Amino acid sequence: MSERRAIFSGSTFEEQIGYARAVVDGDRVHVSGTTGFDYRSMTISDDVVAQAEQCLVNVGAALEEAGCGFADVVRVRYLLPDRADFEPCWPVLRRTFGAVRPAATMMVCGLADPRMRIEIEVDARRPA
16 A cells, blocks of 8 residues: 655645645655745745745745655646736746656636735656
8 A cells, every 4th residue: 555644834724724735645746736925924925936936945845845856746737816927937937847847737717815926736756
């Protein structure tokens, strides 16, 4: 039977809503949609690029705790309320995923809090 464990970031949303930041299921890692909140202070920047950078810090911490990293990401989803906010984030996203080239999707949709301007979700495979 494969290992299944939850990873928590300390975000108050995880407890309030009832989910984990990530779930490790054998060699697969599923990271929940992650926003640009700094979980230590529960603050969020107004700037979408700063939010994207913080999203990746938060996702990276979950991946590290799961035993992998951005090089192991096979799927990424970008969720934004305003499509015009996506292109300014491209340099940040390219720095993280440019060499990895995971399958990717960008969707325009509402997010849980109007301060949130981007949410990033990834799936990865842990190295053998």
